[in-house]
Amino acid sequence: MxxxxxxxxxxxxxxxxxxxxxxxxxxxxxxxxxxDPKVAAGVIIFDSKKRVLLVQRAIPPVDTWTFPGGYVDRFEDPDKAACREVFEETGMTVQTTELLGIYRAQDSPVLLLVYLGEATLKSAPPRALHECKDARYFTQEEIPWEHLSFETTLRALKESYATRAEARVE
Ligand SMILES: [Zn+2]
The missing domain is CATH 2.20.70 (Ubiquitin Ligase Nedd4; Chain: W;)
Known part of the structure; x- marks a missing residue:
């Protein structure tokens, strides 16, 4: 109230x-x-070497790392919003492949839809653009686990590795 x-x-x-x-x-x-709840969407992008794309935030929490994402506009499909955010933050064109899950931190009004996705063949390499200080791929060992932006970032990343490890037998 x-x-x-x-x-x-x-x-x-x-x-x-x-x-x-x-x-x-x-x-x-x-x-x-x-x-009402706020709806946000993000994408976890893996490259062919199974590295994951993270961006370093230039907005609070500054300097922390997360996968690209942001708020969904009214009348916008959440998967398209997620891809739009990736383009705005990194200049990459990506597509979602599946919905990983829906996440909400305790006491937060934000519902975060997290997709798995991949860069399109013609996508540019990642570069830091809107509200970002850096944008690059990390191996699982290199991920700054202690400097992730949100508790939901940590949970979704961990689950993406669990999902990918089973799904990706090459
Ligand atoms: Zn009135």
Missing amino acids: ELVYCLCCGTRTTEQLVDGVPRARCPKCEWVHYH
Whole structure:
């Protein structure tokens, strides 16, 4: 219950229980402010040497590493949002191959959809672009496990290795 004024009519909202949850409600027009989850999407890209693509953040948490990703826009498909974020952050064109999982950190409103993906044949090599300080591939041993951006980054990366190890018999 943080919203103070009704987004519909500008009246000061009051706190009321709606569906058993305290929510900001307009006493004049009855409009209720629902805190919806935020949807984000990311892609874990492996190259042919089984190295994984990580970017170093230039935005908080600064200097930490994660796979590319970001918020999904309204009416945007999450897999396309994930590929768009990779392009914006690294200049690479990639495609998703499967959904790895959906992750949420405790007390976080963000639902993170993580895909596995691969660079297209004509993709440029990774370079640090939007909101990034660095962008490159890491072997599993080289991954900066102690400097990952989020707890969900760690969980998804670990699960991607578990999935890939079984799936990739070459
Ligand atoms: Zn109102």
